[in-house]
Structure formats: structure tokens, C-alpha cells
Amino acid sequence: MAQPPVAKVLVVGSVNGHLAEFFAKVKKLDAKHGPFSVLLVTGNLFADRSLEGEDEEIGSLLRDEIAVPVMTYAIVGDRGLPRRVSERAARRSGEICSNLAILPGQGVLQTSEGVRIAYISGRYGSQSTAAPQAAQDVGGSGDGVEGAGAGSAPANGSEAEAAPADGSGVEDVATTDLSGEPGDTSSDVVPSCFDGLAISDLLAQVASENEKAFQKTQAQPSIDILLTFDWPYGVVPTPFSGGPAASQPATQFASNKVSLVCAAAMPRYHFAAGEGIFYERQPWRYGNRVAVGRGPAAAPHYTRFVGLGSANESKHGKQRWFYAMNVQPLHNASSGTAAPGSVPEGCTANPLFRFGKLGKALDTRILPKILAGVDGNGDDSDDDGRHPSAGGQGRRRAAPPPLSYVCHSCNQPGHWISDCPTKDQQKRRRTDNAAPPPPDYVCRGCSKPGHWRSDCPDDGDGGARAQPTDALAKCWFCLANPDVDQNLMAAIGDEAYVAMAKGALVVGGAASSGFEGFASPIPGGGHVLVVPIVHTDSLRRTREGASEEDRGLGTEIDRWTAAITALFAEYDCVPLAFETSRCLPHVHTALQMVPIPKAKAGAVRPTLEELCAAEGLAVERGYPAAPRDGYFVVGDPDADDSLFVHIPRHAKGFNLELGRRLAATILGVPAREHWRQCVVAEAEEARERDRFIAAFAKHDFAR
Known part of the structure; x- marks a missing residue:
């Protein structure tokens, strides 16, 4: 071993x-x-x-x-x-x-x-x-x-x-x-x-x-x-x-x-x-x-x-x-x-x-319990030194959850699960199966209101486009969301659009210098996302030919990836294209494309195998058998093939940054693995976007 x-x-x-x-x-x-x-x-x-x-x-x-x-x-x-x-x-x-x-x-x-x-x-x-x-x-x-x-x-x-x-x-x-x-x-x-x-x-x-x-x-x-x-x-x-x-x-x-x-x-x-x-x-x-x-x-x-x-x-x-x-x-x-x-x-x-x-x-x-003492004395007592059980105003409340946190009880943001307003209602349901969910409850299985998660009628079907709901109105990638980040948009087609990545792994550098760390020769860096316009939780069906609508989306995504690949080739680069899908209806999938030097194309498969071996995972040849099981897929630019890593249903330990980690390892910039540590000001995002748009213009078939 x-x-x-x-x-x-x-x-x-x-x-x-x-x-x-x-x-x-x-x-x-x-x-x-x-x-x-x-x-x-x-x-x-x-x-x-x-x-x-x-x-x-x-x-x-x-x-x-x-x-x-x-x-x-x-x-x-x-x-x-x-x-x-x-x-x-x-x-x-x-x-x-x-x-x-x-x-x-x-x-x-x-x-x-x-x-x-x-x-x-x-x-x-x-x-x-x-x-x-x-x-x-x-x-x-x-x-x-x-x-x-x-x-x-x-x-x-x-x-x-x-x-x-x-x-x-x-x-x-x-x-x-x-x-x-x-x-x-x-x-x-x-x-x-x-x-x-x-x-x-x-x-x-x-x-x-x-x-x-x-x-x-x-x-x-x-x-x-x-x-x-x-x-x-x-x-x-x-x-x-x-x-x-x-x-x-x-x-x-x-x-x-x-x-x-x-x-x-x-x-x-x-x-x-x-x-x-x-x-x-x-x-x-x-x-x-x-x-x-x-x-x-x-x-x-x-x-x-x-x-x-x-x-x-x-x-x-x-x-x-x-x-x-x-x-x-x-x-x-x-x-x-x-x-x-x-x-x-x-x-x-x-x-x-x-x-x-x-x-x-x-x-x-136990995080809320620990956070309750952060702004107090740092232990289990209140600001006045009294233990909560000794009277007074009781334990100091925890800090509010981050914006990305969603309560696993009611599927709503804004509060910790321990403070969930539907907690008492759900507790009553355990003794009274006839009690319906509250009006603002949304099933985590199908993203629809009106029934509990355990009673979801769509529990057996997966990989399809999710139906729009109130919960999806806040989706980062849905163009129907008025708050979607237009600052990152680079090109829009009929079925999909191209956007710059938030917290891009690579940034634009001098074209004459080639790759230097995470400085890419491609104007604007070249780390982009190809995103379906309609809320879609997986691109699997676009590859397996389910419906004419799905095949149409798959065809346009292929056109975008070919156009981006052609741009990368002008700078002696190839794309590292990957998708991570857990087949969750409330998650909008996207195909990420990161440029890497053509000379490093042969490192994709061995690097992925090494990363997977360290995590106890295996590189597979195709999608998982169960349609509700998630997957990570990356194109092997050296062999014109796709490499898969299966994500079993209900898996919680899978590294959702595996694609970025793979690219960061190949480029030798491990500090760039997490997108939150790479976010720049909106003005800089706009400058990088404009540089990319100018270089990509001749390949943009939607112009």
C-alpha cells in the first residue's frame, strides 16, 4: 500500500x-x-x-x-x-x-x-x-x-x-x-x-x-x-x-x-x-x-x-x-x-x-453552540459571566449563517437549522402523518412545494431539467433571475451562454510569455463556463439523446466548446473541460473550461488518477448506472476521451472543487483551487471579460 x-x-x-x-x-x-x-x-x-x-x-x-x-x-x-x-x-x-x-x-x-x-x-x-x-x-x-x-x-x-x-x-x-x-x-x-x-x-x-x-x-x-x-x-x-x-x-x-x-x-x-x-x-x-x-x-x-x-x-x-x-x-x-x-x-x-x-x-x-460564545466571554457564559441556567437573558445567539447556507429542514436560507421556524411543525408531523408542510416549504427532491421530502412523487427520476420554482428564482445561473451577475456574461446563444468564471483559476497575462503560474496567454485568462439557459441539473441527457430539446442543448454546447477550443489553440493551449453534477434539481449545472498548455495535455489522466487514488475514488469509463447518482466528468485532451468519477447518491464527502483542483495541480498553482480565494473586484472582472470578448469575437457564432 x-x-x-x-x-x-x-x-x-x-x-x-x-x-x-x-x-x-x-x-x-x-x-x-x-x-x-x-x-x-x-x-x-x-x-x-x-x-x-x-x-x-x-x-x-x-x-x-x-x-x-x-x-x-x-x-x-x-x-x-x-x-x-x-x-x-x-x-x-x-x-x-x-x-x-x-x-x-x-x-x-x-x-x-x-x-x-x-x-x-x-x-x-x-x-x-x-x-x-x-x-x-x-x-x-x-x-x-x-x-x-x-x-x-x-x-x-x-x-x-x-x-x-x-x-x-x-x-x-x-x-x-x-x-x-x-x-x-x-x-x-x-x-x-x-x-x-x-x-x-x-x-x-x-x-x-x-x-x-x-x-x-x-x-x-x-x-x-x-x-x-x-x-x-x-x-x-x-x-x-x-x-x-x-x-x-x-x-x-x-x-x-x-x-x-x-x-x-x-x-x-x-x-x-x-x-x-x-x-x-x-x-x-x-x-x-x-x-x-x-x-x-x-x-x-x-x-x-x-x-x-x-x-x-x-x-x-x-x-x-x-x-x-x-x-x-x-x-x-x-x-x-x-x-x-x-x-x-x-x-x-x-x-x-x-x-x-x-x-x-x-x-x-455543534457549530451554533461554539459560535454563541464568540462575541461573549468565549465560554458557555453570557457577557455578565452568568451561566444561562442561572437566569438572566440566556445564551447569546449564534452569528447568522453565511449567504450560501440553506437550512436542511425547510430548504430556506437566513437561519440555522436549529432556529428553523418550521421545526415544531415538522416535529408534529412525526406523530401526525396527515399534517401538510407549511406553505413556504419546498421539497429538496423536486424543488416543488405541497409535500414533504419523504413523500416526493418524483423521487425515482433524475438527470432531467428541473422545473422552475420560487426557490430557483435565486439561481446564480438562470437568466430569468434579475440578480444574475451580468458583469461576467461573454456570449449568449439560443440554448446556452458563455460567462467568465467567478474567481477565475487563471488570469490574463502577456501572450508572448506563454503560461507563467496562473497567468494565461489568452486575453482575459480564458477560464469560462458554458451554461444552459434553461435551469438544468445535469448535461447527461444531452449526451444520451433523451429528447429533441435536450439534443438541441447538447448540440449548442458542443458548438460553444469547439469555438472556445479554437481560441485556445491560437495560444498553444487546450481546454480542460469538466462538469460536476450531483443531479440536484436546485443546482444549475455548467461546463467549465480552463486553458492549459498543450504540452501538459498528457498530464490530465495521470493527475486525475493520482488525485482520485488519494481520496479512495476511481476513474471510470462512463456515467454511473443509477440515473440519480452524480458524477464528475472531464475531457482528456490528449486522448479525445472522457474520464468519469462517480458520486454515489447522498454522498456528502465528494470534493466539488475536483475540477479546479485538477487544473491547479497541472498548472502548479495549488493556492488557486478554491474560487472564493481568487475573487477580484468587479472592475477587474469587467476588464478581463472585455479582453476575452474581443479575442473571442471571431469565434462567437451568436454575434
Whole structure:
């Protein structure tokens, strides 16, 4: 049995400028201890604006005159980003130069080896005082490598909270939650902080990743690495820290909010740079219910916390500023195999005692309970410290769900399932089968009102065009929806239209340069969607010749794909065309087309087989036998054939980004896998659309 991939990861604390010198050090580390798969910066990458020569060095970095030897992802510390860097990151989905991307805001990043990295930038600040983010969201065993450097001076803080005590009477250190006051008032710098909504968004993403991991491997949690700037409140000092008490750090800016994030995410590693000093705490384990793998080989889960010094500019003296490790992704835990191994010796109890009541990995069922404390004290009490059962106004309500969330009880957005207004009606139905559904209930099977999901009369038929309903009036792709994004429209035919992809995987570059990372030679980038005009949940029937209407749609889609293929060929590219269909009537299907260099056409099949093997899936020759089973299909440009991956009915763990992941892997840009991290401003979308329309005009048969 093949061993799962192991990623060699290098993590550093604050860099604080001197970028040429820093990346030269990284090059030496990479030669000596690498090669590293990825470099992570968990502090301030850039210097204070008063540093002499900083402007010139930033210019050199943006012009690619400073070599970045390893693919690098940097969160934003408390200082924020220089304005030029912020604007470049916003325009280029986080990328500021070759091999270097900024991770403002919060999110979950996955590397090509499957390492999941959760991150949240800045210091905590309440919503009323939070400064704007620096840019738009862009959207194993541990083996420490000795290194020397200098720590960074922490920024000035605000009021300190009183330190609570745990059950053993050991008092925790004082914590400081900054309220977002900028440490640099230069007009060229945007301060960085996060608030309760950012925490809620990150934990919702973590819960989603945990559920996907569980569906695939029965293993949770899924987060390998957590990056924050502030330390979590509670990690020091403890009786388990090792070494004399005098050698243990006294944290100045530890944060309850970071403790909550760490306790809920349960990462295998947690790195923070806010104190500017090095400290590696003994790992702590979670309860017996939290394990990696399944069956007799399941291993209890644990977390290592590492605080890192700064590469230079330290008032703390010489501090270790980097940490290297081999990471076997938790995501690859499979039946009978626990990754990355047994719990190390010396594991302690969970020091985040205020949040230690969480007895299992975070998922969407318990997410509302965790989010209820985000803007309170961070535990199960209200703002006044009282437990809900002791009287008062009761538990603080959870943050509202994201716009994409749809209640699985009533099929309506706007509330969590635990707050569903039809909950009592459906509960009564379990004892009275004659009770009809409420007027606003829409069956998830056929998208029609008037009956419960279990009584759906259309439950056996699938793959057809869904009938329009009120629920479909909000469909992103239906032209009948007045809110459809016209900004992305590139061409419209009789049966289908062509639109630019939201959060495109590739962007337009210089045609003479060919492909450079995710810079495509095709004007506008060329990542497009071919979408049926009538709401359609699957293109399968257009291929199997069901009705004249379906065959007509299939014929026009073929004409659009041929026209787009002809455009790509002018730039020595071929299309990677794929469709993901779960045969759900409320989901409008689309054929995505991403250009790849013609020289890489032969990589499509082996890359897909490798990705599928890692997920326990197989590449098939045709559609699934059951008409209601979903599928992923991609054209093999090297063999003029189609490759299929079957999605069994009711499957919840399938990666709906498989097509993007395939393209990102072939192009070597794993950070572009998720479309939300690639979204740009509408003005930039319009410019890319216009460039594509101009180049595509001679192939557009509908003009």
C-alpha cells in the first residue's frame, strides 16, 4: 500500500523587513534542510515604515528582483500591509510577486500534498473599533530544526483582562485583546485586526472541512496547521511546560479569542509570532472521543503549540525564529491507518481549560453552540459571566449563517437549522402523518412545494431539467433571475451562454510569455463556463439523446466548446473541460473550461488518477448506472476521451472543487483551487471579460 504524501513545511515568525536578507537565509535553509514544500509566515512580513530603505526593498520585491526560493504564504500581523502591497494583493488575489502570496482575513488553505492550513490575520478587535482589512480576502511527526535569529518587539496593547483560574487552582497569565488601534499611523499602512464575524467565518469553514474529512476517511479533525499572530491564552505557564519556571515566557498579548479558535479547530500544530519569542510547549491531547483514523489503529489527537521569534529587529535578544517539520496530512488518514502516528510522550491535559469542554471535533451540528460564545466571554457564559441556567437573558445567539447556507429542514436560507421556524411543525408531523408542510416549504427532491421530502412523487427520476420554482428564482445561473451577475456574461446563444468564471483559476497575462503560474496567454485568462439557459441539473441527457430539446442543448454546447477550443489553440493551449453534477434539481449545472498548455495535455489522466487514488475514488469509463447518482466528468485532451468519477447518491464527502483542483495541480498553482480565494473586484472582472470578448469575437457564432 502506497504511503500517503509527506510535506516538508518551514514556518517562520515575524520577518520585519530586510526581505532580500531574509529570503537569502531561507534559500540556505532550503538547501540544508529542504527542499520545503511550502514556507509559512505567521507574523509581520514587512518592516515598520520608519525602517531605512524599506520603500526601495518593497519595490524590488514587487518587481520580482528579490528571489523567493520557496512557495510562501504570509498572514498579516498586527502592523498591516504597506499600501502598495495591499493594492497588489487585492488585484492579484493575494499574490504580490512570484512564489509569494498574502493571506489577509481568515480561511483554510490546502497545499498540493493535502496539508490543510487554517489562518486568521491580525489582532482581535471588536466590530465597533475594528480597522479595515489590509486587502480583500483571497478568498507526521514534528522534527524541529535548530535556528537562530532575533525576536520582534510586540506592539503596544490595551487593557488587560483578569486571569481566570482552572480547576486545579493554577492561574493563567493575563491576556490582552487589542481593540484594533494601529501601531503605525502612517497613511501608507492599513492596520490589521479581526472581529467576531471573522472568527465565526473561520470556524464555519473548519467545521465544513471536518465534515468532508469524516465522510471520506471517518477521521477528524482535519486541520494540520493553524496560523495566528497572537498566542492563545492559557498555554503558559503550566506545571507541564518543562524546565525551570524562570525559563518560561510571560505572555503580554495572549488572546482568549485565539484560544477559542485553537480549541475548536484542534490543529495538529499551532504557530504564533505575536510575542516575538521562541517557545515550544509540550503537546496536549484531547479526549478519547477525538481520534485520527478509525478502527483499532485510531490514534488520539493532539496539538503542538510553537511560538516563534523574529528574523531580525528584536528587543528580546537572540531567538529561534523558524521551525521545520514533516507533516503527514490528517486528511490522508484512512481505514486502519492513523496519520501521522501515535501521541508523543509527555502529552499533557488540554491547557485551554476555558474551552476544554468540547469533547469532539467541530462540525456543523455543534457549530451554533461554539459560535454563541464568540462575541461573549468565549465560554458557555453570557457577557455578565452568568451561566444561562442561572437566569438572566440566556445564551447569546449564534452569528447568522453565511449567504450560501440553506437550512436542511425547510430548504430556506437566513437561519440555522436549529432556529428553523418550521421545526415544531415538522416535529408534529412525526406523530401526525396527515399534517401538510407549511406553505413556504419546498421539497429538496423536486424543488416543488405541497409535500414533504419523504413523500416526493418524483423521487425515482433524475438527470432531467428541473422545473422552475420560487426557490430557483435565486439561481446564480438562470437568466430569468434579475440578480444574475451580468458583469461576467461573454456570449449568449439560443440554448446556452458563455460567462467568465467567478474567481477565475487563471488570469490574463502577456501572450508572448506563454503560461507563467496562473497567468494565461489568452486575453482575459480564458477560464469560462458554458451554461444552459434553461435551469438544468445535469448535461447527461444531452449526451444520451433523451429528447429533441435536450439534443438541441447538447448540440449548442458542443458548438460553444469547439469555438472556445479554437481560441485556445491560437495560444498553444487546450481546454480542460469538466462538469460536476450531483443531479440536484436546485443546482444549475455548467461546463467549465480552463486553458492549459498543450504540452501538459498528457498530464490530465495521470493527475486525475493520482488525485482520485488519494481520496479512495476511481476513474471510470462512463456515467454511473443509477440515473440519480452524480458524477464528475472531464475531457482528456490528449486522448479525445472522457474520464468519469462517480458520486454515489447522498454522498456528502465528494470534493466539488475536483475540477479546479485538477487544473491547479497541472498548472502548479495549488493556492488557486478554491474560487472564493481568487475573487477580484468587479472592475477587474469587467476588464478581463472585455479582453476575452474581443479575442473571442471571431469565434462567437451568436454575434
